[in-house]
Amino acid sequence: MNEKIEFIQAMIHMAEEHDLSELSVDFKGIKVALRKNQPTVAPMQMMIPSVSAPANAAPVSAEPAAKAEEKIPSNLIPVKSPLSGVFYKTPKPTSPPFVNIGDKVEKDQVLCIVEAMKIMNEITSEVKGRVARVVLENGKVANEGDVLLYLEPIE
Amino acid sequence: MQDHRFDTNLLKSLLTTKRFGSRIFYFDVLDSTSNKAKKLAKEGIDEGAVIIASTQVKARGRMEREWQSPEGGLWFSLVLRPPAMELHPLTIIFGAAISAVIEAISSVKCQYHWVNDLYVNDRKLGGILMEGRFRGMEPEYVIVGIGINLNFHAKDLSGEFNAPPTTLLDERGEFTASTALLAAILNRLEKEYDRFLEEGPTEIIHKYKNRCVTVGRKVRIINSGEIEEADAEALDLTEDGGLMVELGTGSRGILYSAERLILLDS
Numbered sequence: 256m257n258e259k260i261e262f263i264q265a266m267i268h269m270a271e272e273h274d275l276s277e278l279s280v281d282f283k284g285i286k287v288a289l290r291k292n293q294p295t296v297a298p299m300q301m302m303i304p305s306v307s308a309p310a311n312a313a314p315v316s317a318e319p320a321a322k323a324e325e326k327i328p329s330n331l332i333p334v335k336s337p338l339s340g341v342f343y344k345t346p347k348p349t350s351p352p353f354v355n356i357g358d359k360v361e362k363d364q365v366l367c368i369v370e371a372m373k374i375m376n377e378i379t380s381e382v383k384g385r386v387a388r389v390v391l392e393n394g395k396v397a398n399e400g401d402v403l404l405y406l407e408p409i410e
Numbered sequence: 411m412q413d414h415r416f417d418t419n420l421l422k423s424l425l426t427t428k429r430f431g432s433r434i435f436y437f438d439v440l441d442s443t444s445n446k447a448k449k450l451a452k453e454g455i456d457e458g459a460v461i462i463a464s465t466q467v468k469a470r471g472r473m474e475r476e477w478q479s480p481e482g483g484l485w486f487s488l489v490l491r492p493p494a495m496e497l498h499p500l501t502i503i504f505g506a507a508i509s510a511v512i513e514a515i516s517s518v519k520c521q522y523h524w525v526n527d528l529y530v531n532d533r534k535l536g537g538i539l540m541e542g543r544f545r546g547m548e549p550e551y552v553i554v555g556i557g558i559n560l561n562f563h564a565k566d567l568s569g570e571f572n573a574p575p576t577t578l579l580d581e582r583g584e585f586t587a588s589t590a591l592l593a594a595i596l597n598r599l600e601k602e603y604d605r606f607l608e609e610g611p612t613e614i615i616h617k618y619k620n621r622c623v624t625v626g627r628k629v630r631i632i633n634s635g636e637i638e639e640a641d642a643e644a645l646d647l648t649e650d651g652g653l654m655v656e657l658g659t660g661s662r663g664i665l666y667s668a669e670r671l672i673l674l675d676s
Contacts, residue, residue, distance in 0.1 A: 375541045
């Protein structure tokens, strides 16, 4: 029985993959005839006909990412956001942060998450160092290229 | 009793892909397929590796929330190694493509709810969670974790849900062949992923736009940027998959992230 279901599903799958509207197969005594219904999807009610959104548009009411106004010592290494998204210091709301100021971090250690449209992106350290500053607050928006935190290199 | 073990040979025979499913790992039980996929990705496995589990005991949704994965579901993760580019539209593209495949295979009308849920009749059938890892500005890998409630009953799930859960068994009243469904999903996902890498997201998102159950509906936005909670009307999708909304105040904006987005009654 299971084999027959698999067989029929495979036929459906083949019809779907090759966009066939009809398919008839007679194989080992199993006859399958498929006819695809045309989708009857109601037209969407679009309140705005078309919108051209900039690729890096910020979420609703988002404020620009925090700017570090004070002078940053030249030995500090900025960790920049590779994408636009929401900055998270913790893996989940009740967890401790991935890193705190003063923490030693190893190369490839996860420093934070930047999320865009439910893609949770772990940002890792490219160097061995110590966390010198965390620029953004948890839950704030980072634009691509914004500095998330600074690391002080350790020899 | 349905046999929920996976037939990897049948899966391979049904694949028309070049990369997706080039390596297939099946486990009866895993903590989570995405954890296993991450481990394999860190060890250097190629793009397209697929990790499947009959049961996951520690699967997670966004922000580590529990995701129940009993036997009978389709639980798998896919390893991607994308180039440095804006990857966020992939959530929408994959969700829409999977909803189309489910509908074609099962005849159950399936849509996606922005941004990463699969819905049938306003009930949650499944979800997608993508987890990337960046070194500097370069992505090392992206894991696409996909869960679809297939051959079990929603009454066997417990807990609090944003939307009531459903399963394909509940919707169809019969079992769905998980191997054939997974093959069809992987075939479709590779096609759309390659198109996305080549052309960008605009045309694909447009093609699948009528699969988005969210557009045209009233929604409750919870924790998005400065918004803690607000009701809004979902107006449209942008060409990169953002959700254009109009708040009760009349102001409009584009969502790229929300902790939760609840569909309100029409």
